[in-house]
Amino acid sequence: MSAVATRAEDRPIAAERAAAPRKRRRRGRKGGLLTVYFWLMMIYTVVPIVFMIIYGFNRAPAERVTFAWQGFTLEWYKHLFDLSDLTAALITSLEIAVLSGLIATALGTPMALAMSRYRYRGRGATDLVVFTDIAAPSVVVGASLLSFFILLNIPRGFGTILITHVAFNIAFVVVTVRARLAGVDTSLEEAAQDLGATPWVTFWRVTLPLLMPGVISAFLLSFALSIDDFIITSFVNGQTLTFPLWIWGAVKVGIPPQVFVMGTLIFVGGVLIAVANVVASRRQRVQTIAVNAPTRVPREG
């Protein structure tokens, strides 16, 4: 008798339990279209990259990329640096990307700080310049820079590429660092000064450490923009070839598979750094939010 009673009691629970996954499944089906859309977009963006990675392993007898699968090989990884002019172009690109990234970050960070922390004459104009710099078409920027260099009689080459890349990177650095700066409570800087830190010490001990995730993002963005810039660079490069310019030249006669391998390595490196930065900044953001929580109280008096 009692056993029957228990089973009866169990029934609604069991029914509930059965209902729960059904409900979840229904919700899943509702978002089904969204899921399909999501994966289509993923494929759309990722397929070319995957293609590049796979064909970096393809046996290509003519030492030119072919899209018929000839079999797996690590040949191109072994002979990655065999084409000396391709290697030279890659090194040039890396040098310019690192240098222009560092210089643009070093110049853009104080600029972002000035634009969001201080009121000065011409602040609106600076804003406009930064915006224009981002919005201007590369062709226009490239052409105007070329005429500028010719006018000043500056020989085109590594130097002009570097100057050009620094110039277009600064705007992106300013935007990125400013976004981070908006999340740094000004009372932290006041607290540092209150405790005897001069503005200089305040910057190095408080502002910069808190800005660091933004500064790193800005550098990585600069690096990425620099390493794949083609249009602007093609105006001001003179005889110097960067990685994209070399490939562009090679396309007419066929791309050596090493290009795919280098592309793969650059891509993997970029992804790793981006992931590391996201993880680091997320960890720091959690801290900042926790500390800044009481700031939500409106300021008095």
Place this chain on the structure above:
Amino acid sequence: MDAADRTEGHVSLRGLRKVFAEVVAVESLDLDVAPGEFFSLLGPSGCGKTTTLRMIGGFEEPTEGRVLLSGRDVTGLPPYRRDVNTVFQSYALFPHLDVFENVAFGLRRKKLPKDEIKRRVADALDLVALSGYERRKPSQLSGGQQQRVALARALVNSPQVLLLDEPLGALDLKIRKRMQLELKRIQEEVGITFLYVTHDQEEAMTMSDRLAVMRDGRVEQVGDPETVYEHPATEFVAGFLGASNLLTGEVKDRSSGLVAVALEGGSLAAIPEHRFNGTGARVKLGVRPEKITLQPPDDPVPPGANHVDGLLRMATFIGVGHQYEIEGPGGTPLRVYAQNVGTRRDFSPGDRVRLVWDPEHTFVVNDEEGVGDDEPR
């Protein structure tokens, strides 16, 4: 040497004025805070108390006037060259540094030897009962603990004056009550001048040696909590610090040490001359709810006592006492609080009652119409 010691920790504000884009935040403020004093700036939001504090800390430059610390004019000095420290409303703990480094920040700027820094940080953390939390990050602490780190970080520098900007504002009531006593204990222990900004009148009264009530950028009254509570100088102060019953009246006679005021509704009240703060003929007479005794209207009034009659509207039992809402002469709402000492006479809503109080418990302020609308927070 002696004279220098006595001014150590003395704060003087002389004709201080601050205008933000044509909005006057602080208007010709003169204030003296004695060394070692726990002094509060009390007022509703927007009264200029935080701006005043920020001018002392060096975060805002006064439009006019001077700030003197221990007799030295510091008006033009940046914050890092003033011997004051601030506990910020948001605590402003450095999120990238642990508790030890937060507290040591000021000492490191003074380039003190390592072992002295270690010793002083340990002492400061001990003072706020946070020993053992050295390696925690601020995000790993509760609000109350963060608040105490902020306090230790400021106190460790042994400033001449400690500025506190609503430091307990973000804490919940229970922790706030405990921190009030804690702050008072710490202040007595270290003997530093505390300048405390708050909008909470109870908080200000609990902790302060003296307080200044501010309104619209001006100081309405300065005094110790008891004086300000018992002898409010203005109607605003009377309303901001605790509950007050205010009755409009007209001054009739000012002889023999007692001022006679004819109240609305006909009765005549006497107020000792020294409790009279009014200047004109029309004044407001105030009595605190706990100073009034209720009695049936036919009972004789004790000799010399003031009284008005009213109609009892509501009686509320609140455990420690009874609270009565009474409709006074001319419809003025009055409030009476009676301590629950077991001798309560029964009054129920609808009864006619007589409110009786000692003339010594009466205060008089100028009648400022409309001031009562300034809702104290």
